[in-house]
Amino acid sequence: MFGKVLIANRGEIAIRVMRACRELGILAVAVYSQADRNALHVQMADEAYLIGPPPATESYLVIDRIIDTALACGADAIHPGYGFLAENAGFARACEEHDITFIGPSSRAIALMGDKTAARRAMQGGGVPVVPGMDHFLEDDAEALRISSEMGYPIMVKSALGGGGRGMRLVQQERELSEALRAARSEARSAFGDPAIYLEKFVQNPRHVEVQVLADAHGHVIHLGERECSIQRRHQKVVEESPSPIMTEELRARMGDAAVRAAQAANYRNAGTVEFLLDDERNFYFLEMNTRLQVEHPVTEMVTGIDLVQAQLHVAAGEPLRFRQEDIVLRGAAIECRIYAEDPAHGFRPSPGRIMALQSPAGPWVRDERGVFAGGEVSPYYDPMISKLVVWGATRPDAIARMRRALDEYIISGIKTTIPFHRWLMDDADFLAGRLDTSFIERRFPRQSPPRETLLQDLALLAAALEHARTTPQPSRAAPADGDGRGVSPWKLAGRMDVMRRRG
Ligand code: MV4
Secondary structure (H helix, E strand, C coil): CCCEEEECCCHHHHHHHHHHHHHCCCEEEEEEEHHHCCCHHHHHCCEEEEEECCCHHHCCCCHHHHHHHHHHHCCCEEECCCCCCCCCHHHHHHHHHCCCEECCCCHHHHHHHHCHHHHHHHHHHCCCCECCECCCCCCCHHHHHHHHHHHCCCEEEEECCCCCCCCCEEECCHHHHHHHHHHHHHHHHHHHCCCCEEEEECCCCCEEEEEEEEECCCCCEEEEEEEECCCEECCEECEEEECCCCCCHHHHHHHHHHHHHHHHHCCCCEEEEEEEEECCCCCEEEEEEECCCCCCHHHHHHHHCCCHHHHHHHHHCCCCCCCCHHHCCCCCEEEEEEEECEEHHHCCEECCEECCCEECCCCCCEEEEECCCCCCEECCCCCCEEEEEEEEECCHHHHHHHHHHHHHHCEECCCCCCHHHHHHHCCCHHHHHCCCCCCHHHHHCCCCCCCCCHHHHHHHHHHHHHHHHHHCCCCCCCCCCCCCCCCCCHHHHHHHHHHHHHHC
C-alpha cells in the first residue's frame, strides 16, 4: 500500500479521501490555493502545500504544479477527487510518466470515455444498449438532415467531447435543425476546444439512473447497484438515492450486467459510474461513463457497507478486489441532499460569504460530509456546495423521515442554503411516491415564492447565530468578553421556533 498520497482537490471530497487514507495508515498531503489558506482540508491534512492564486485555472488545474508538489513531497500516488483534474487524460498521463500512481483509470480509458462517439462504439462492441444515434462525428448539415429524418424527430445534438449538458441542443422539427447545429458547434468549440458534434434520438422525460462499478487491475469487475439521480437542476444533481424507487431485481440485474460489460469494454480499473437514461417503459440506454469517484458515492456506501475510497486505494495499489458480485448485498435505503450556498427562494442564486453559526446534524445513520466550518468562508471561486447530508433507513420512508429530522437539526447562518428546498422536497407527494424524472424541479418546485417556513426558519437561525456569537469564544480573543457561556443553547432557540412553525 502507498505510504503517502497527495490529494489534488479541496473541500469535502479532499477530506473524505483523507479519512480513507488515515484509516489505511497512509499520510495525506493537501494542496491549496491562496483562497483556501484556512480551509478545513488544509487544517486536517498531514502536510499541505500552496499551489497558486485563487482561480482554479491557476491552482487546482495546473498539472505541472501538482506533479512537482507530489514529487517534492515524496507522494507515491495522487487522488484527484471529482471535478478539477479527475477526468483529465493529460493529467493521468503526466502521473504515469512520472511514476506516480494516478488513483483512477488509465489515461486511455479516460480519453475513450471523454470522446462520446468513441465511447458509444466501444459500448456497442461490448453489447451495452446505447441511445439510437450516430457513432461518428457529424460531417456536415446535409448528413444531419438525412440522419434526422431517418431517425425521426425530436433529436438531440450533442458535442463529441465533454458532456454534462454543455453544447447540447434539442431539435423538435426539421426547420430548427440548422440553427441548432450552428449553436451546438459554437458552444462545443468554446467549452471543449473542438466543434465536433453528433446526433442522438431524444428520450422524452427520462430518469437518470447510474450504476456504480468497481474494477481491479486483474480484470475483475463488479457492480454495486444503482443510484437514482433524476432530481437535478441545470445538469447539477441535487438529491440522489439508492436504490432507485422504480428498480426491480430483474432490471437491476440487467443494468448491472450492462454496466459491468461497459467497464470491461473500456479495460477499466478504479471505481466508476455508468450513466443510463431510463424511458417511461423502463428501457435503459448508456449515456456516459464517469471515470471517477462521484459526489454521490456515499449513498452506495450506505446500502452496500463498502468504503469506495478505500476500494479505490486498494485497486490502485494493484490489489485484487476483496469482494465478488455475490458478496454484494443492498440493504435498506440511503438518500443524499446536496446543500449548496444558493437561495432556493430566488431561482437558486449563489449566496457565497462567511458562515456564522453552523451545527451539523448527527445521530443514528446520519452522515454530514462537509468541507466548511463556522467562521469559514464559502468562496465565490469554487463550487458552492457546502455539504452532503446523507442518511440511511431500513426502508425508503424511514430514510425520508430521518432526512426530515436531520434537516430540522441543521443550523447554518450567514449565507442562504438549499436546506429549505430539501425540506419542501421531503414532503412532496411525487417525491414520496417515487415519481421522478429529470424535469422534476422545473415542473414541481414553486419558482419564486419561498417555502412558507423560510421566514420563521431565518428568524430562528438569526436568533441562534446571535446566541452563538455571544457565547462562543472568538479566535481573536482569549475568552468571551462577557457572559459565562452557559446561556440558552442556540439549538433550543431554533427548536422553539421550529415548534412555532409547525403549529403556525
Ligand atoms: C439526453 C437526453 C435525452 N435524450 N440524450 C444531459 C446531460 C448529458 N450528460 C446528457 N443529457 C441528456 N441527454 C438523449 N438522447 C436528456 C438529457 C438530460 C438529462 C440527462 C441526465 C440527467 C438530467 C438531464 C436533464 C436534462 C436532459
